[in-house]
Amino acid sequence: MDGDATVVGGGLSGLVAAARLADAGADVTLFERRPTVGGRVRTETVDGFTLDRGFQVLFTGYPAVERELGSDGIDDLDLRRFAPGATICRPGSRAVLADPIRDPRHALASLRNDEVSFSDKLRTLALRYDLDRRDERDFFSGPDASIREYLRSWGFADEYLANFVEPFYGGITLDRTLSTSKHVFEYTFRAMSRGSIGVPAAGMAALPEALAARARSAGVEIRTGAAVESVRTEEGGRLPFRSGSSDAGRAVVELEDGSTRESDVVVVAASPPEARKLTSVDAIPTEGVPNVTGWYALPADAAPESGSRILLNAAGESPNAVVPMSTVAPEYAPDDRALLAATFLGDGPLRRPADALRDDVRDALHAWFPGEDFSALETVDVHRIRFAQFAQPPGVHATLPGADDPEGPVVIAGDYTEWSSIQGAMESGRTAAEAARAYL
Template sequence: MNGASVVVAGAGLAGLVAARRLAAAGADVTVLERRSTVGGRVRTETRDGFTLDRGFQVLFTAYPAVRRELDLAALDLRYFTPGAVIARPGSRSVLSDPLRDLRSAPASIRNDEVTFTDKVRTLFLRQHVDTRTESEIFRSADRSIRSYLREWGFSDDYVDNFVAPFYGGITLDRSLSTSKRVFEYTFKALSDGRIAVPAAGMAAIPEQLAARARSTGASIRLSERVESVTDHGDGVTVETDAETIDADALVVATDPKEANRLTDVAEIPTDARGCVTQHYRLPEDVAPTTRRKLLLNAGDPSPNTVVPMSEVAPEYAPDDEALLNATFLGDAALDRDAGALADETRLTLESWYPDRDFADLDPVRTHRIEFAQFDQPPGVHETLPDHRAPGGRTYLAGDYTAWSSIQGAMRSGREVARAVEWDF
């Protein structure tokens, strides 16, 4: 790019991928991030020796962009086992992939929450999605996840007891009104790979991307907010809270609401899916063990899931203590008192494990996330903006140009870098 100057507004996953690729192509890249850390929505904090990701987030190792942009070995991943535990008062049963989790195969085969026909249909569905690419899936005719599964002939019990809470955790939509494209592609990724968290927390992902961007020559400036943008057609002027920067191009890689403010691109989706994730400490000898599987709430939508994080990643908790988290879906959860949420999780666990006492369940942190994902109803992907939507020398990068996921964000960063390179 012959030394062209490019400003990247936002040091989330998309912005960091774009910065590395543009710097590697010869651009003079400056990343401006309003927060004091990189990562955007992918963040981690430590408290009292616990590692707390902001919300329940995991890495799908089968995502092509993940394999392309990250050194997975360096992340020191800790893996969940396939499947989940379906829990209701007085009952817990395992449903897993017998092809990839031989240890749980007998329990999965005996699971009476799901009919034999549903299990066979799941295998056929797996074969169906395995033959399709990401672009094919996201160009296909769309409908809701619930309608899609009904067309496949799955029983209501299977959909309500397993799919609704499991995909409620992925799409933050237990009603299954989300686009079936998201279901198909994440189902494919779950079949082709695993889900995991880095031993140091999810923030290790953007930190690695930032280190790679810096190694190619990109400059990353934290705690510096972009106030306004003026596109002159052949260049841009970026006003920050500290200075004025003239550049050949600008990549807006902020969150959707901020991107809409800076560019006035109406197609940027701002309807949100929110959630609350509450983290708890518990004596290790009292904590439930699931062989590193999620606990799905089949009896009630609140909390949607409970996850034994320190069983998956022992580094997430101090010695002799366990870390659990519970996720509550919807806008109503955002306004609920933290103590009431903790009481609900405690009562839920006691109903699932009537032989245990969870009186020592102690909230460590409550994350209220108003904009965890943009809403993805059927047909939304045709309405999303193109990377060049702002016009002139201003470009967009973010999962809102693809689909709401780590895959969408990283892919967007790569594609916007190609667009800028092409124009220069």
Template sequence: MTDFVVAGGGLAGLVAARQLAREGADVTLFERESTVGGRVRSEQADGFTFDRGFQVLFTAYPAVRAELDLGALSLRRFRPGAILARPGKRSTLADPLGDPRALTASLFNREVTLRDKLRVLQLRRELSRTPHAALFDRDDASIAESLRDRGFSEAFVRNFAEPFYGGITLDRSLSTSRVVFEYTFKVLAAGDIAVPADGMGAIPAQIAASARDAGVQVETGTAVERVEADGDGVVVELPGESIETDDAVVATDPAMAAELTGADIPTASRSCVTQYFSLPPTQQLGTDGRLLLNTADARPNQIAPMSAVAPEYAPEHTQLLSATFLGGQDDDDAALASAVREALASWYPEHSFANLKLLRTDRIEFAQVAQPPGFTDDRPSVDAPDGAVYLAGDYTEWSSIQGAMVSGRRAARHFRTTPRHSPCSACRTLHVLTSDSVRRRRAVSFILWGRRHPDMEIKSRHHLRSDAIDEIRETLAAQLGVELDADSFEKVELVDSEWDVVLVDGEPLVLYVEGETPEETQPFLTVKGANAYPPERHVVTVDAGAIEFVSNGADVMRPGIIEAGTEIEAGDLVVINEESHGKFLAIGRAQVDGDEMVGEEGRVVSSLHHVGDDLYELSI
């Protein structure tokens, strides 16, 4: 009997299977198609590479950086921004911070107002300081409502947001949740839009190869027909046989997952049609590797110069374009191709497109999960099915490569925190205390696992002078991006403790952390302080599986980290929060830079102070 069965070889299933195998489980993955990938697939024919629909990779997705070897994918990057196209007119609009060469063209672009451009910069600054997890905790609204509430003009909404974010969400009405807009805006400001040189199918192929290396048995061409909890185990029905397993992860599309498990899973979706065309190299469109957005109508919504971005997508002396229509289309392939030719001819009256050749049409009924405002409240939990059956799929998070990968890792980790499972070796590694961290905790009388909280004796207490208060405010603003709005600051020295605490309006919200020299001793927020004044920087976010251990004072290991601020340097103080609700759990010291924290193994943050310890329980 195998330990684990994973049904579905998309990104979520592959990530879950690989993670389980790396933790020592015996895992078999079944995929009904002949190759893995789910919705992320590519095919090669006649020297062309065709992704299944227009698909791209956002390189700044935290899970992408954690789960993939981006260097090995030989990424080919789109230029930032887009070309806004309408009959007889084309203009470039880009983020000048991401593409300084486009500054002049973007500044003088009249499709959006100068005030819109300034608001984009303001939004960029705001979201760069907002942890990804915190985006899910705000009051929700549609993208259209959110943009108008932020003061963006109707021209900006119509000429840029509708075709660009409509293309991302497959919803040109912008009725999708603002969470999707804000999350994608944040990662686009921090990274690139790219495709692997060998096509998007190279992404699941890479994960599948490393999953096999970890010991996963991958069975393609085998459909799972039923998954049913049976006592302490699970029965998995395959064509012609049944398999008994300890646990199972169902990582199929929502409709199939609902059918296999009987769980209440939302199945509403969005569809699209993507066509691929060849064009002689003599007819250069001058996109410089940018998307062409249709500002006039949605036929098509956008055209992507695939071979201009990734020359490997087409044979030499040929161009490959993709054109995407949003939603299901009643017109036949030829009629849609005619609409593409007409759009291109109106945008480029200097060219003839009679020799634009249709190569392929993909009609994708289930391209994305529908994500209206409030969709996060309806997401099924990982353990929604009965018994030892777990769900993985972007519908449990949000519809994206990021959501799929996070859901796979969450499903793999969830079984460790259920009562029927004792911690595996990887879990034990997560909460083993290092000698350095034990010494630090002894210095302040922390007893981590016994949860003893002896009274902390006060040595002295006095109000701070204005210059000391200014130093605290300035330091926390610079390091964490927080502004302390308070009237009273009292410093409390504790007997036999390396901590000095500052009461902010009577609450222990700030502590002084000793450095190697007195000059390096600095103020920082306590856990209570972080929850009262949520930091925007120096934040490390952990997944649900790590909460128990971090809350008990464990040092933080790479496998538990979802994301970490890129501004973090080794030796910096950091704040640890959890991904589900954005609550802060601990204060620690970074052992590596932030961009090295997400990964497979190793201790990266030493815990200094956590919820439930003596300092947290301090009452004065």
């Protein structure tokens, strides 16, 4: 297939779209305003520690991950995996809730867990069976409800929601109230039952780097540090042709430095506010959900004995959870140090001093591990992210824009055309590439 395409944005969706268009024979150039690709999936190094920009993990059960990277590509990420399940914590008490199918060694400890009733454990297995039988096309369609309403309709007790689902899914949806769409719960719950959760040994940035390497091998030219100012038609305005029309003319991308690139089609894969500005598609959601992640260090011999499971705060909301990062991925910390990540939800933590957040983590650890000394806990960094996800209340997914919503030879790619996740971002790149091929 002949033709040329321009991709605006080097996040997951843009990288997938660029690679797929190049595979189809297009001459593709991708512009990314930051010095590196990745969008919201970024990693930095601070004092020898590997810190992902906000606590992020990779679900190997996401179909788009397998489709875009393949088994060999996933292996190349060198994933460090979390133990299935979590540890429910409250003052003086820690209770393991494991997946008896994927982690049978801890099935007995999970069975003895009195934070969740035996009947709710059986309901969890029934729910898993029901979701595993669903067709991929059945998700994110049909009647919707909040996660809380959905689980109550299954008969789960309020104690199960409070002790496990609120802190665990609070970390996934950044919404401890469980007012997020049930579609998100259903899809992620199935993904966890079908695969594992992990982080690359080199940090989450290894994922976009792998996608970028694939794109370059397909022939994509990636230009970083190149911010796009506008997208327009060759006549200087929008064309009155329907999306996908073969006579829709050409599009022009203008960069901040004044240079331009003309192509048959432009894929706008920028952040939601930037994508709305560039395309004038009002359906692109711009209401974001915040997240604060604190990164904390301890001497290696003072790290809590938590195994590779997330520690859920069942007795409070600050922090929502504590993650033993260097236990899961030893490469994240120097040999003599331990690294913890703590997540804080809502708007309040965006304004709280770093010392106050650290003190909350220290107090929680002291309560969960009586007799252990965490006085040496120190802050490595705090990531305050105002737009970590777009808001996903019930019904929102039916209102999201389609890839071909812009007029003229322009399509959009981003998780905001699917759902807010790595799966949504990568799937949107595939969908956008298919829409863009109509112009080539």
